[in-house]
Amino acid sequence: MSSQILEQFLTENLEELKTQGLYNVIDPLESPNGPIITINGNILINLSSNNYLGLATDDRLKKAAKDALDQFGVGAGAVRTINGTLKLHLELEEKLAEFKHTEAAIAYQSGFNCNMAAISAVMDKNDAILSDELNHASIIDGCRLSRAKIIRYNHSDMEDLRAKAKAAKESGQYNKLMVITDGVFSMDGDIALLPEIVQIAEEFDLITYVDDAHGSGVLGEGAGTVKHYGLSDKIDFQIGTLSKAIGVVGGYVAGKKNLIDWLKVRSRPFLFSTSLTPADVAASKRAIEILMESTELNQKLWENGNYLKQGLKGLGFNIGNSETPITPCIIGEEKLAQQFSKRLIEEGVYAKAIVFPTVPKGTGRVRNMPTAAHTKAMLDEAISIYEKVGKELGII
C-alpha cells in the first residue's frame, strides 16, 4: 500500500504547479540534438541546447567514442580509486590542464557532481562561502553540503561582496573564506566580474572558485572566462563541464597540483561513484584537442550569437544584458512565457520557456542558445517566427 501522506503531498503540489504555469512538460527528441531537431514528428529549429559548438554530433568525436568503446568496452567498471581509472582518464585530465593553463585537473561524472565534490572537500562548518545570488543550483547544493556558512551577495555587486567579505574576515568566526561565482550566468548570459573578484579575494584572503560551465568553449577563444580575463594563475578552482560546449558528458576541476591531489583523496563523487565511460572520456578528449587546434567553431558561435541577438533586439524583444551568445527573451509573467514558447514551437522554433525556480519569479523567459552549427537561413527563419508570434501575443 502506498503512503497516504506522500500521495496527498504529490497531488496537491503537482496541481499547484500546474495551476501556476510552473509545471515543466518534457518533450523527448526523436533526432540528435543538433541545430534542427524532431519532436512529435515535427521538424524544428533548435534554440534550446547547450551544444554551443555543435560537437555533440561531430563525426570526429563519434569516431573517438566508437574506437574507445571497441577497445575498452562500455563501462569503466569501478570507481576511480579502486580500478576504474583507465589511462584514458589520465590523458583527458592532462589535456584539460593544458586547455585551462593549470598544473592539473580532475574529471568527474558531471558538472553538477564537480560542485558536490569540490566545495565540500575543502570547506566545512567552520568556514564561510560568499556566493553570488544567481549562482547555479549545483553550486548552491555544493555549498549546503559543505555545511559552511553561506553568505549570498547581490548579483555581480562588488560593493556588496567587498562589504560582506570584510565583515566575515573581521568577525574572526571563520577558518577559511571562499568566493564562488559562475563564470557566465546561464540564464542571462552576463559575465562575472572576475578582475574585481580577484582583487577582493586578495584583500581578504578568499579562496577563489569559478564555475565556468557556460564560459568554456565560449569565452577566451574557447579556454573560458578565466583565460578571457588573463587570470589563470589567480583562480584556485576552475570548474568546467564536458556536457555543454564539449558536447559529451562529465565535468572537471582544474587548478594547482596539490588541490587536485587533495580532491583525488577527499572528494566523495570521485571516491564513491563509478568513473566516466571510456567513450565519454575519449570523445571529450578529442573535443578539447579540436578546441585547442582551431578557433573556427568558437568564431562561428559568436557570429551566430551576435546575429540572433541583433535580430531579436531589432524586433523589440527584451534580451537583457547578455554578453555571450546566450540570448534570453525576457517576458516576465510565467504563463505568458510558457504560452510564447508553446506558440514558437507550433510555428517551428524549439525555444523553451524558463520559469521559477530556475529564474526568479516574474522574470519568466524564453532562452535562446544559438550554436556554431546553425546556418544564417535557420536563424533568419527563427527570427521571422519570433516576429510573428511576438506580435500575435502582444509582446512586441
Ligand SMILES: Cc1ncc(COP(=O)(O)O)c(C=O)c1O
Ligand atoms: C554553472 C553550472 N554548473 C554546473 C552545471 C551542471 O553541469 P552538468 O550538466 O555537466 O552536470 C550547469 C548546467 O546547467 C551550470 O550551468
